[in-house]
Structures are given as structure tokens and as C-alpha cells.
Amino acid sequence: MTTVSMANGIKTSFTIRGVEFKNRVFVASGTFGYGDEICELVDVNQLGGIFTKSLSWKPRCGNPPQRIIETASGMLNSIGLANIGVQTFIEQKLPYLRTLSTRILVNIAASSIKEFCDVLSVLEEQKGIAGYEINVSCPNVKEGGMSFGTDCKMTAEITSQLRTLTTKPLIIKLTPNVTHISEFARAAESAGADAISVINTLIGMAVDIKTHKPKLSTVTGGLSGPAIKPIALAKVYEVAKAVKIPIFGIGGIAGTEDAIEFLLVGATAVQIGTMNFVDPAISIKIIDGLENYARENKISNISTLVGALDADVKFSVLQSWL
Amino acid sequence: MNRTSMSSLVQQVGLVQSCHEVAAKTFLLRFNSPEIAASAEPGQFVSVLAAESGEGPLLRRPFSISRIEENIVELIFHVVGIGTNLLSRKQLGDWVDVIGPLGRPFHRNAEYETALLVAGGIGVAPFPFLTDDLVTRGQRIETFVGYRNAGQVFTDHLQNVRIATDDGSDGFHGNVVQLLEASLIQNNFGKVKIFACGPTVMLKALTELAQRMNVCCEFSLEGQMACGFGICQGCAVERRESAAKYALVCKDGPAFLSTEVNL
Numbered sequence: 311m312t313t314v315s316m317a318n319g320i321k322t323s324f325t326i327r328g329v330e331f332k333n334r335v336f337v338a339s340g341t342f343g344y345g346d347e348i349c350e351l352v353d354v355n356q357l358g359g360i361f362t363k364s365l366s367w368k369p370r371c372g373n374p375p376q377r378i379i380e381t382a383s384g385m386l387n388s389i390g391l392a393n394i395g396v397q398t399f400i401e402q403k404l405p406y407l408r409t410l411s412t413r414i415l416v417n418i419a420a421s422s423i424k425e426f427c428d429v430l431s432v433l434e435e436q437k438g439i440a441g442y443e444i445n446v447s448c449p450n451v452k453e454g455g456m457s458f459g460t461d462c463k464m465t466a467e468i469t470s471q472l473r474t475l476t477t478k479p480l481i482i483k484l485t486p487n488v489t490h491i492s493e494f495a496r497a498a499e500s501a502g503a504d505a506i507s508v509i510n511t512l513i514g515m516a517v518d519i520k521t522h523k524p525k526l527s528t529v530t531g532g533l534s535g536p537a538i539k540p541i542a543l544a545k546v547y548e549v550a551k552a553v554k555i556p557i558f559g560i561g562g563i564a565g566t567e568d569a570i571e572f573l574l575v576g577a578t579a580v581q582i583g584t585m586n587f588v589d590p591a592i593s594i595k596i597i598d599g600l601e602n603y604a605r606e607n608k609i610s611n612i613s614t615l616v617g618a619l620d621a622d623v624k625f626s627v628l629q630s631w632l
Numbered sequence: 633m634n635r636t637s638m639s640s641l642v643q644q645v646g647l648v649q650s651c652h653e654v655a656a657k658t659f660l661l662r663f664n665s666p667e668i669a670a671s672a673e674p675g676q677f678v679s680v681l682a683a684e685s686g687e688g689p690l691l692r693r694p695f696s697i698s699r700i701e702e703n704i705v706e707l708i709f710h711v712v713g714i715g716t717n718l719l720s721r722k723q724l725g726d727w728v729d730v731i732g733p734l735g736r737p738f739h740r741n742a743e744y745e746t747a748l749l750v751a752g753g754i755g756v757a758p759f760p761f762l763t764d765d766l767v768t769r770g771q772r773i774e775t776f777v778g779y780r781n782a783g784q785v786f787t788d789h790l791q792n793v794r795i796a797t798d799d800g801s802d803g804f805h806g807n808v809v810q811l812l813e814a815s816l817i818q819n820n821f822g823k824v825k826i827f828a829c830g831p832t833v834m835l836k837a838l839t840e841l842a843q844r845m846n847v848c849c850e851f852s853l854e855g856q857m858a859c860g861f862g863i864c865q866g867c868a869v870e871r872r873e874s875a876a877k878y879a880l881v882c883k884d885g886p887a888f889l890s891t892e893v894n895l
Contacts, residue, residue, distance in 0.1 A: 343863040350641045351731070351861075363863075371877035378856050378866030380691050385858055392865045392878070535690055587858040588681065588691060590643060590731070 320604045321611040322597075324578055326479045326556055327504045329440050331413055331579065333358040334612055335569065335597045338560050338583035339417035339443060339483070340364060340389070344403040345410065351590040356597055358579060359413035362399070364445050366418075367425050369395035373450060374527040379516050384535030384562070385584060386514050388450045388528040391419050396429045400436055408438035415481065419445040419455070423468055430475050441479030444472060447510035449487060449532045459485040459510075465494050466501040473502035481558065483507035484549075491545050492552035499553045507558040507581065509545045512538055535584040536562040543575055550576020550617055564592070566599025576617040640671035641732070641861070648726040649704055651719070656783040657711045658754065659720045663728050666703040671733055674740065674762035675852055675887040678705065678732030679860035682715035689715040691858050694882070696758040696829070697733060699789060705730075708786065710754040734860050738762060738827055738850055738887045740769065745822030749775040750838060752808055752830025753784065758852055760789035762827060767791070774821060778808025778834070809837040816845065825850070832895050839890040849890040855881030870894040 322333040339361040345354050354360065372392025379386045394402070399416075407414045416439050420426040426444065433439055446459035446468060458464045469482055482498040484491055486509040495506045511532025516525040524530075542561020549557055559577030562584070563569055569580045582593045589595075604612060646663035654660045668678065679692040693715055699706040711720050722728060740747075740762075747766050749759050756777055766773050773791045782802035787793045795803030796811040804811040808830070816824075826849040828838050835851050842849035855867030862883035871879050872894055879885065879893060 340865075341863065347862045351643050372865060372868060374870070375868045375878075376856060377868055378858050378864065380689060383690055385691060387858070387864070387866065389865045392868070584690075584858070587864055 331358045334579040336581045338581035341583045341586040355411045357412045361415045364417045364419035365396045379525045384537030386531040388526045388531035390450045413440035415441045417443040443481040447485030462497045466497040469498045469501035479504045481505040485510045492548045495549040495553045505556040538562045547575040573615040574619045642667045643731045645727040648722045651722040655786040661707045665705045669700045673737035674765045675738035676733040678730045681729040682718045699760040708757045744825040746772045746824045748826045750828040751777045752834040755830030776812045852886045
């Protein structure tokens, strides 16, 4: 393995199921395409890894417009898993992705357990894929999607069936649109998941007061961006107390400080999502920012930050309030 | 993917040269960007971050490139919200964070004798650039612009301009599609091609007119998008006849033939 695990004397790497990732900063599914659209603006090889746009067995055309609305400090989307399908991915996108030195994690979405298994099985025959992220949490499709991720038994069933098909890292991406996300994390862990991604988007809505119509064609959509960061942090904190496997923290990360907060509450790594649209180079800035933070605080291994939250609130001092 | 237009894609902060009001609530922002200026084509756009230090919209907004003058990129926009309000206050020495050039430009090579440029309101934005380009090609140009009233009229760097206003305060009293149709009947422009940009209702009327008169019509669409470079899949527009149900305004457009998409 040729991965650079040390960055300027600071150990940034970590391992899941024997696969080493060179740092803690990843780009979230659906916010980076298949890497090729954005490679002119960003040195993608610096990333810890790329989570691809969700892939299904057949291409999906997605939902009718309107698909995107900006809301306070965030955005609502109802894309509907528009994607090119796994075969086209293998033929047209994977050859480019194989040339990269960053890790490729393929996100899979499906409307049945069989479809999840079929997509993963054909990908297993391909070189250049480091692992899989299973999307049981899309709020914007009628069949499958979030309905898998809001049923604990179904989450476990999908995980255990996929587990039999691969020895690569299997990451389950959970929805926050449940009462106790930790129960789902436990179910995935027990069924053989290697890691958990927390969180997918929150169900949200916006209304046009001139027309009295919903602003999204599907009425509700998924809320992302800085608006959801405090919720995402609390969900990661909850899941971190419930499981031993690594967590990818996701939700409104817009800078180094946000990423550090996620590590402190228990995320092993983070995924940058919506903010890739605002600043395609933001992940690289956060990679550099994490190293600087470690250096300034004399931290030799980023892993010492993971779960290092000091929950003894008696001694906390509120800074930067004014 | 349109490799020719994507090959020179940049994200940068450009030094603002000037920003001033050129018509009612209509601003002309000029900033320095040699890279975008060198590679942009008429009909392409830039994605602009209006927010500064956390104040303002989260996402970038797409703006047609209005004109290129050496190393300077010009944008024309209406102040309609928080972001455009922030942009309108830029002045010499400020910076503007842009990604571009983006999207598929207008097809200027088609065989026609006269280019008919048809704009509704701030839809005039891409036409100074297109005019400059067509002039260098020796193309005959006739321009039709429609505004609500005389205060909104902007015609800089356009050629052979006919004006329509909704309230009749300048030029033809009516909408720009009516003005165009009357002019098509009165004049002999030879074989024409319509280039259009404006509100959806105007583009629908133009599509109908173009079909009725058997004229080629290409228009520039606006779409709500998060990224501007084909990733977020937000700016879908329905295709008329294609295996793929939707096109993306940012990557497959913003310039489309009127026969390509359903508005």
C-alpha cells in the first residue's frame, strides 16, 4: 500500500476493514458526481475518499422540477436519485476513477433488497472500488429509499445480505428521520456493517405564498447545509455512544471547525456535502485546516480527537458568544 | 460533457472594476478575470457567490456573461433579492468569487441571413456578448427588447434595436413577441434564426411563433441550481424527444433549441 498516511508528521490516516484511508475528509454522495465533472477545479487525489452519486441497477431520470430550493442556511432538494445506472458507471466513469489515488466508495440506492444485491454483485467484479455505502435513507423516492432506513429489521436484513456478498468495507448511511437513530446503527452493526454514515438529509418543506403551492415538485424534500449541522452533531453523538464501528459524520460541514466538532463527538471521519456546491475546494481547505489544528495543538495523531468530547459541562466556557 | 467549454473552467476571485445602475434596478458589474474572458463564449454563464463573511445566500447564483472587454467580464442583473442587492453594492477594489465559464453557448454557426435577438426584461443579459460575436462574423443582426416600462430599457452594445414596453412608455405598446411577429411580417430578413432570453411565458410564446413560422429558435434558460457544473442535478428541464427524460440547464444548456425542451 502506497497511501501517504503521515501529513507533515501528523498521522491523519485510519483503516476500515483493512482498507487504509489517507485522511479524514471525504466528499458526500450526490455532491461530487463521479469525480470527473469537478476535477478541473479540485485536486481530488488529496481527498480521503469520494462517495459517488447513488447508483441503482437501471438509470433513473429523477423527479420533475423544481428540485432545489434554498432555505435559511441550507437547501432543500428533491432530485430523486437521478443517476446513470451501474452499467454506465462501470463503462464510462469507473475507468477515470481508477486512475485516481484517492479511495472510491460507491454509494448504492435501490428499491428492493434484490436490487441492492445485484448492483453490489456487479461492482464486486470491478477493480478500483474501495468499498460501498448503502443508501437506505433517501427521502425523495417513492419505492425503497428511506422506507428501508426507517424499519430496523429491513436495515439489518439489507446489511446482512450484502455482507455475504463482499469482504470490502460496507457502510450504511442512515436517515435522521426516525425516533432513535442509534437503534438503526446498532441493527446495522449487528448485521455486519463496518461503518455508519450519519446523517442523510432531514425531511423539509417550503411553500410559495403567492401561489399557495409547495416549492418542490414532490412537496417535501431533503434539507441539507449548515442549517442541519447541530442536529447532525447530536445524531453522531447518539450513534457514537451506541456502536463501536467507525462513523462518517455528515451534515452542514462548512469549515475546519465544523469537522473538528464532528470528530470530537465521535466521528472517525467526515463527509462534506452541500458546501461542495458553494466552494468546490472546501474539502481540501478542511484537510489543510485539520493538519494545522493538530500542529497548533500538538496532536500527533488525528485519531486522538475522535470521541474526545469533554462532556463535563461544569467547566465549559462559552466563547465567541458576542 | 462539453469538454471544449469545460476545459478552461476556473474558480477565482476577480477584482471588481465597477458596478453601477444602468436602468431601473438594473446593474452592470465589471470584474477582472483574464481566464474567463479568454475562454467564454456567448450564452455561457458564471456562478457567483454573493455572500460575504456569512451574510447573504448560501448557494451561488448563475448569471449570463453579458460582455467581455479584454480581461474584463461584465454581468447585467436585476436587483430582486438579498444576493443581487449585495452584488449591486460592489465597487472598485472589491472582490467577487466566481466559477466559470459554464454551460453550452449559443450555436452561432447555423445557416441564416439575419440573427434576431429577442429579449424580455433582464433576459437582455447575454445579448451584448452575442452581438459582439455576431458582428465579428459579419452577421446581420436585428434586436427586439421588451420591458415593463421606459425606465427599465437597456440597449447598450446592441444593434438595430426595436423596443416594446408593456405600458407603451417607450417604443411599441405591447409585448416583444408581438413586436417581433409584426416585424417579421413587415420586413424581409431572409432566412432568420431567433436567439432569445427572457421569462418562461415569453419563451413559450416564441416557441409557438417559431413553430408557426417555421423558424429556428434557440433560447437561454434560467434554472435553479446548487452547483452550476452538472453535479447537483437540480436544474432539470424536460426534454421533448430523447431517451433521457430531463436535460440539465447548467450543462446541457443554458442554450437550447426551442424544439429540444418543454417549458
